Amino acid sequence: MSIQKISEADLIINPDGSIYHLNLLPEDVADIVITVGDPDRVGEVSKHFDSIDLKKGKREFITHTGNLGNKRITVLSTGIGTDNIDIVLNELDALVNIDFETRTVKSELRSLDIIRIGTSGSIREDIPVGSILASTHGLGLDALMDFYEPNNNIEDVYLQQKITKHLGLEQLRPYLTAGSSKLLHQIGHDLLQGITVTAPGFYSPQGRKVRANNRFEGLIDKLSSFEHQNQKLTNLEMETAGIYALANIFGHQALSINAILAQRKKLEFAKDPQKIVDNMIKLVLERI
Structure with a gap:
């Protein structure tokens, strides 16, 4: 052959x-x-x-x-x-x-160990600015995985269907992938944990409104109200779901660690974001 x-x-x-x-x-x-x-x-x-x-x-x-x-x-x-x-x-x-x-x-x-360390915004009132959060899953609202043959397990598919039904965003075809359980145990075992939502933009795709009107009104409230068997959508950013999905396809281990700089429910932003990021970097390097 x-x-x-x-x-x-x-x-x-x-x-x-x-x-x-x-x-x-x-x-x-x-x-x-x-x-x-x-x-x-x-x-x-x-x-x-x-x-x-x-x-x-x-x-x-x-x-x-x-x-x-x-x-x-x-x-x-x-x-x-x-x-x-x-x-x-x-x-x-x-x-x-x-x-x-x-x-x-x-x-x-x-197989590589791929660890994202990035910034993010909380969509739950019980996750304050300054928190460090480990992503158990990545939920993608972008279209990246429409172009790849999926490789998800039945648990991820079931959870994704539950989230899609709750959000009422079937036209966006959200995708969901779990991160590495090995890296989550190694690095994020005692951190806040949750499902990280990956948006394809910073403004309207994350529920922000400056001058343009948003197609999906109340997006933050819809996202933050999801809960299934203690699994919750906790934060918004722009890379995690893609990393998790492609790492899963290629056979790499991936984990996303998030410095929470914004509190979207309380309309707050960190006074000293660099300090939060520095704390996250040091924590990850100590645990690698």
Whole structure:
């Protein structure tokens, strides 16, 4: 049986052997990958490393790889949104699981631990500004997974159907994926936990209203009122669901840790957001 070769149009490799967008070589990627949205936050994470042996950047994708104790860690900025997550997760997987010389999938696949550390807004009154929350699941309101063959277990499908019926947003085709139970136990065991909602935008898709009228009025109230067997929708951001869904398809472990900077029910925003983010970074690095 012939081995399928991936075309040059499907997998674009730069002249220096690096992958198209991330500009990384296969050896640049550690088994532990921390993703951040903001390129400036990469240095805020890597400054805690004992050593940094790689710094690369292209567009919004900035990468530092180094060592913390006896662990090698890659920190990578994704930019905002699941459209960028589509690029980052596909290219990370290609870097570790595709032989760039033969353009074929490797016989032995490598599984990465992918940990998102990002900012988010609470949609429940009992989750205040300043909290650090671990996402048990990601619920996507974007269209990314309409283009992929799903790989969800029956529990995720059942919960997604319950949420979709509650929200009355069938036309959006929400998708839901659980995060890594291994990483949740390791990093988020004593943190607040909940289902994180991933929106395809910052303003109307997250229920904000500035000048344009919103199509889905009362979105925050609909989201925050869902509860099923102690599972609740807890916060809003723009990447988690895409990370969880693609990591699940590719066989990687993924966890999203969220610094709560906004309280959408009480209309509050953090007075010192950088302090909250710094506390989150230190907590994750201590537990990796």
